[in-house]
Amino acid sequence: MRTPGKRFGRFAGSVGVVAAVAMLAANVLAAGATAGGKTASDEARQRVTKDEPDKPAPAPMPPKDLNSPEVKMDDALWQPAPGSGGNVGDRKTGSGGLTMGAAMTRQDRAIEQILDFYLRMYDKHLQYNNWIVRAFAVVSLARIQDPRVTERLFHVMLTGRYIPRPAPTKVVSADATAVARSGAGVIPLPPARQPVSMRRGDIMVCVFAWEALAARYHTLPPEYQKVWREQAVSMCKKGWLAGDLRVNVIRLMESEGPTKQNLDLFSHLFGATNSLDPYDIHTLEAMRSCVTSWKHPGLIKALISAMGKLDDFYRAEFLLSDLGAGVPYCTQFKDKGSRVMQRATQEAWFKWLQETTLEPTKTQDLRKFSINFALLPAGETIRDPKDPQWRRDLELEKFRLDPIDVAFVVDSTGSMGHVVRWVQSDVMKMMRAFDLISTEPRIGVTFYRDHGDEYVTQVYPMTSSAAHLAKSIQTATAKGGADLPEAVLEALQETVNKIGWSKSGNKAVVLIGDAPPHEDTLPKVQALVEQCAKAGAKFYGVKVRTPKGADELPSFDDIAKWGNGKSMEATFSGNPGPASTDIARAIDKESPDQIIFSEVLKGCLAQGYHDRIEPFVAVLCQYVQMPLKENREHFDPYKPPPPRTERREPGGHGNERPKDPRAQ
Structure with missing residues (x-):
């Protein structure tokens, strides 16, 4: 197996070289910014949609001393x-x-x-x-x-x-x-x-x-x-x-x-x-x-x-x-x-x-109209200029968002049917969301089970075509997995080496499961994740609650920690089938796609924007929903199963079982 440094981490090279190059690049960019210059990469980062870019967003000018009495006002x-x-x-x-x-x-x-x-x-x-x-x-x-x-x-x-x-030419009255x-x-x-x-x-x-x-x-x-x-x-x-x-x-x-x-x-x-x-x-x-x-x-x-x-x-x-x-x-x-x-x-x-x-x-x-379902805040009046919430924006960093590759690594054993169906149904929406915030978003999927099951891993390589990926994974099913640990190590190895990462941009691995890796593979999992993290990737652990699943899944917390990402819990409720008489359950305020999208986006943006990401994603995840027909299906009348005939034991009469001579 090729090492992550050759496959996944080729875009970074060795850690020492990366650090040196990054420091040199930072110095060069800082010098260029001081001189008023603009690099080609600065322009590329602004092209986050199909819109033509304007000048890059300038960093805000440092404010004057807010406690100074020298204000131009009578x-x-x-x-x-x-x-x-x-x-x-x-x-x-x-x-x-x-x-x-x-x-x-x-x-x-x-x-x-x-x-x-x-x-x-x-x-x-x-x-x-x-x-x-x-x-x-x-x-x-x-x-x-x-x-x-x-x-x-x-x-x-x-x-x-x-x-x-x-601006008005006259002085505005008091x-x-x-x-x-x-x-x-x-x-x-x-x-x-x-x-x-x-x-x-x-x-x-x-x-x-x-x-x-x-x-x-x-x-x-x-x-x-x-x-x-x-x-x-x-x-x-x-x-x-x-x-x-x-x-x-x-x-x-x-x-x-x-x-x-x-x-x-x-x-x-x-x-x-x-x-x-x-x-x-x-x-x-x-x-x-x-x-x-x-x-x-x-x-x-x-x-x-x-x-x-x-x-x-x-x-x-x-x-x-x-x-x-x-x-x-x-x-x-x-x-x-x-x-x-x-x-x-x-x-x-x-x-x-x-x-x-x-x-x-x-x-x-009629009932009076009231707003109690807003996705964005109502706003507050600024009363204390020293309040940290109002001063954070004064040092806000320049907005930048590079292309992004996202790999979903999904447990497809029998208890994960809801999650597999979620990936199949929502991959189009996820791609639409990532496409709105990045110039070149790509998504790949790796399904995994365990040794002895029908397969250990199934890899669907990175693609920018949501329709192609959605069609490819429609045949995926959730089966197997009789015991608790699953082949997490093999799934991560195949994802790192075979899913087809780009050479640059942000990279995220989203591990979704309800069972830990085999305990004896944890050292290898740690080494793999840490090596990829040094190359710039981030790992996220999504812990799914199922009857079969482990209680706390601390291994997913560890993987997220080793991978400079975050672990989270999510509930995946299954949607009714086309022949069902049921209505879908309303989506929670923080749906799985919203939770995952928010955390991945936080990993791509500067810290100063993090408090705005959740309301941003709340609106974006609603906007990308696509109107679809229900496509309900008819079903036939219920037919009770034929009556079971009791098996007749040799030597007995009817349903009577022969006596055990040892009971005499």
């Missing part, structure tokens, strides 16, 4: 507010910004200075062609509650970027400044229309900004709420909002009632959801709440009619299930076969509709 324009004590905001009322007439204290100046620094820095980031730089700027701004931030988020929601208005900072003023409303054509990166940034505004919906002026809602409808119909991104739109619809526009959007969403997809269940639950609240006869009749089509049958029944109609669930007719079950259930619902007088709920009696 203190005479400000007068103390009664009982304010000169502090920023009012903790009792919760209002942010400066109170009208409050004195500008040193802390006030520091807050204004740090906020001004943020706005200037992120204004630059929001103009970059690199959509990820803009998306991270949106996530960063979403943490700040200020009218000027809200203005920027609205511009980004509508156009995908922010172009600052020319009154205007105070009103702007307090949030009492109305900021200019941007035009509510996107450009005719938008690139994929621009669309993604629009979605991030829209979700950021959803979290602060109740602080928006009415005209802003109207624009946000119009964008929500437009984005839904264009397919820009998927998964849980649609939940707040539906809850707003519920509070408005069954208007023509809301009924049209409901119909669109019904056709774009799938009761077999865990990512669609929260959307369907919100739609079910609409049906229950509205009690709209036309909508209910349309859903009952939709039950005539098998692919819509289970979804329609789910949406009707909270009306309290007393109609039996379809599963009560399951033994008669799917065709009889489908017809009997639909007829029972039609009978209920004919015998029931529905009174639609009045608009004033």
